[in-house]
Amino acid sequence: MKINLLMIGILLCSLPLMAQTTEEPPETTTLVANNSYVFSYSKQELKGEAANFLVKATASSQFVLLGEQHMDHEIPIFAGALFRMLHQHHGFGTLVVEQDPIAIEDALAPARRGNAERLAAYSAKYPTLFEFDTDEDLSLLADVSSMIPGPDAIWGAEQATSSARALEELISLTANDDSKSLTQKMYALARDSENTPGFEDNWLIQSDTEKQIESLIQVFDPTPKSRADRLLTGLKKSAEIYGYYIRAEGGEWVGLYNNTVREALIKELFLERYHAASQDGSLPKALFKYGNYHLYHGKSPTQAYPIGNLAHELAIVNGMEAYGIAVYAQGENYQTLDDLPDWMKPLLPAQQPTVPTLIDLRALRPYQRLFRIQVADIEQWKLRDLINGYDAIVLLPGSRPAQRLLGGRGEQ
Numbered sequence: 001m002k003i004n005l006l007m008i009g010i011l012l013c014s015l016p017l018m019a020q021t022t023e024e025p026p027e028t029t030t031l032v033a034n035n036s037y038v039f040s041y042s043k044q045e046l047k048g049e050a051a052n053f054l055v056k057a058t059a060s061s062q063f064v065l066l067g068e069q070h071m072d073h074e075i076p077i078f079a080g081a082l083f084r085m086l087h088q089h090h091g092f093g094t095l096v097v098e099q100d101p102i103a104i105e106d107a108l109a110p111a112r113r114g115n116a117e118r119l120a121a122y123s124a125k126y127p128t129l130f131e132f133d134t135d136e137d138l139s140l141l142a143d144v145s146s147m148i149p150g151p152d153a154i155w156g157a158e159q160a161t162s163s164a165r166a167l168e169e170l171i172s173l174t175a176n177d178d179s180k181s182l183t184q185k186m187y188a189l190a191r192d193s194e195n196t197p198g199f200e201d202n203w204l205i206q207s208d209t210e211k212q213i214e215s216l217i218q219v220f221d222p223t224p225k226s227r228a229d230r231l232l233t234g235l236k237k238s239a240e241i242y243g244y245y246i247r248a249e250g251g252e253w254v255g256l257y258n259n260t261v262r263e264a265l266i267k268e269l270f271l272e273r274y275h276a277a278s279q280d281g282s283l284p285k286a287l288f289k290y291g292n293y294h295l296y297h298g299k300s301p302t303q304a305y306p307i308g309n310l311a312h313e314l315a316i317v318n319g320m321e322a323y324g325i326a327v328y329a330q331g332e333n334y335q336t337l338d339d340l341p342d343w344m345k346p347l348l349p350a351q352q353p354t355v356p357t358l359i360d361l362r363a364l365r366p367y368q369r370l371f372r373i374q375v376a377d378i379e380q381w382k383l384r385d386l387i388n389g390y391d392a393i394v395l396l397p398g399s400r401p402a403q404r405l406l407g408g409r410g411e412q
Contacts, residue, residue, distance in 0.1 A: 028346055031367055032349060035363040036357055037357070038353075038356065038358075040355070041356060043077055045085075051085065053360070054085065054392075055090075061285075061321055061322055062315040062318055062322065064082070064324075065322055066327060069292065069328065072399055073403070074136075076289075076402075078327065078356075078396055080140050094148070094152050094153065094286040095155070095286065096155045097132075097288075097289050098266075100158055100159070101157070101234075102156075103129045103165075115142055116407075117407050119138040120408075121406075134402035135402065139406075152277050159234075161199065163202070163235055167187040174220060174228070179216070189203055209243075214236065217232050217233075240261065244258035244261065256303060259303065263306050267310050294308055295311075296308050297388065300389075323392075325394050327394045329399035330353070331399040337352050342376075347359065347361070347383065361390055362391050368387050368388075
């Protein structure tokens with residue numbers, strides 16, 4: 001007993017000395033600088049030290065998740081270069097996008113496949129069909145569908161965005177006079193409202209649309225799991241999701257459902273394609289391109305468990321992993337580091353980068369407390385969720401807003 005007490009006394013006396021010899025924590029700016037990698041890219045190629053880093057970092061990945069800012073010029077070009085690299089080095093064969101499944105079906109049709117001009121002209125016919133319809137986004141769809149044969153080149157996993165396109169097809173799927181007449185009336189309403197890109201004037205977001213679609217389903221009485229059934233239930237679910245948004249804007253406490261119900265639908269649509277493609281025992285490898293909040297590992301900032309979390313967990317089930325990249329475009333008179341939120345600043349370079357730069361968040365995670373304490377208490381959770389929810393940040397200088405010029409559209 002005396003010996004044990006003596007040992008405890010020696011240890012207690014040595015604690016101040018131990019504390020004095022503990023190394024000072026590293027500077028976070030140095031950590032960021034030491035774990036940053038530069039690169040260059042074009043539509044065809046990703047080059048440089050960050051490219052070499054990504055090849056190694058994604059070697060065990062079944063899925064790579066590109067969380068983006070929408071409607072940007074450079075991000076779809078970077079996504080195309082990343083997809084080509086993943087295809088070449090790791091056998092990736094599918095691009096999963098935040099687009100209406102019908103839009104992607106139509107993009108892969110022989111009349112338009114691989115041709116951005118024709119895709120853009122088709123988008124002008126149905127202005128809300130492609131949720132992201134810029135020249136750059138449509139060019140990405142065309143490039144990937146030229147590179148990868150078959151229907152699994154691109155999967156659309158998103159709510160319906162063009163009621164006009166779906167209703168037009170439904171008119172051709174019924175010989176019943178009552179259902180055809182009602183469908184034609186709804187189609188006329190949809191065409192009148194869906195004449196510009198975006199969802200603000202979409203017929204699906206109007207307050208009485210869900211009830212109108214319910215009445216059409218009753219009159220149509222589609223065979224379960226038929227094409228008509230899929231089109232109608234897709235429209236109804238989309239109207240429901242838009243409805244939560246409108247009701248929340250009006251003061252109801254339903255805003256969370258706009259995110260959780262939508263994410264559940266995105267997962268359902270993805271898993272339907274995934275199970276079909278993996279029936280032969282293969283493990284499809286895919287690059288996801290969605291808005292940043294959709295691809296977090298864990299809960300997103302909207303408090304939903306998004307498709308990105310499912311991708312991470314599914315990869316783990318399959319003995320692999322997923323790798324998430326949060327991409328932020330930069331450009332003069334467009335957006336700089338100063339425009340990004342203050343809570344993110346500790347994870348970013350000290351100076352505005354002049355070349356594309358990747359920051360390895362995995363290497364920074366062991367020091368995440370050092371980054372968090374630089375942020376206001378109320379926002380520390382945002383930095384914590386980002387550093388754990390993504391594996392890298394990519395900054396793309398020299399960007400600008402995307403455009404709509406292809407297909408004779410002009411700038412809409």
